[in-house]
Amino acid sequence: MTITITAFERSPDGGRGLARDTRVRWALEEVGQPYEVRLVSFRAMKEPAHLALHPFGQIPTYEEGDLALFETGAIILHIAQRHAGLLPDDANARARAITWMFAAVNTVEPPILELEAARLLEGDKPWHDERLPLVEDRVRNRLNQLSARLGDTDWLDGAFSAGDLMMVSVLLRLKSSGILDEYPNLAAYLVRGETRPAYKRAFAAQLAVNTGKPPTG
């Protein structure tokens, strides 16, 4: 059955790979599953046809035969559970890898989203300059803990897993902030993620959409 995902017709980040379809593309590339992409405009995302697929009017969605999913974490978990390559076989190791997926989206990402909101939605507010360091410190609080746990290992728990895919994707949002420079092991972890062939293919595919050039062009 054909897998179809949705992505922004034009990503707000101009192709830096931060839109969440990149995470799903990456997962599909890791497991070697081909997929089709349906592009949606900002207007179409808030219309009934798309809201039926995604109640929060966002991308990505995932369709495969009768199945329709939204929410990046759930889509990636679904892919990882059905195809080899993103979760270990051992049941306990598998549960731990899934733990890191949730840690990425529920513990590490929220302060990062708050930092983005502070920059993008409150950049013109009188409190912006004084408040930003507080929000940055909430991000650092999580990164301190993550950095301590990662130590000098390559990935969070044994081999690369969907947990790393999600954590690297979350940390990529900090790339332009400079904060990651304070954590050499996390910066190196990010590079390990970005240099995976599957990530490179996913990145190139989303970039092609946003520049209008085919990925091999």
Added chain:
Amino acid sequence: MTITITAFERSPDGGRGLARDTRVRWALEEVGQPYEVRLVSFRAMKEPAHLALHPFGQIPTYEEGDLALFETGAIILHIAQRHAGLLPDDANARARAITWMFAAVNTVEPPILELEAARLLEGDKPWHDERLPLVEDRVRNRLNQLSARLGDTDWLDGAFSAGDLMMVSVLLRLKSSGILDEYPNLAAYLVRGETRPAYKRAFAAQLAVNTGKPPTG
């Protein structure tokens, strides 16, 4: 094998059930699994023994034989996958229920956490009064969409599932804010969750810890 979870020795909410161990207790009650609780102090949560279990120094954790997990969403998914009562049997319906778990923690909860941060961590800041309505509107943005999707159904997708358990738990954080009064169907959804016998047992158990009285006393 005995299941052991961790919880606050004294919850910051004084027993209102908002600490995340309540979510795990609720899941274990729904599937009828007994469990033991190890209480940890704020100081102990930041010490090496607990950090080895939970790298972000939080509660709850979950131990069962050789398996040690952290992160509430992952713990509840693990429980739901191993015991009947929290996920439908049909594969597609199961994937959709898991989607709602992720939607709860990654789409609905982040603005609610931001609202809590605005109240608890920035209540004394000069920008507090002017900024609060902005943050509340980010919460409303999500609730508008969630309310539209729920409509007049009892649960988010067919029968009660781990997705509802997680969404109700996330919305409970808003209870004291008054915002939920603007959404009668979400307020009723919350009541449906809170009146489930399993939730009541979970709530009573955490309250007993925080009042020092046994749940049947």
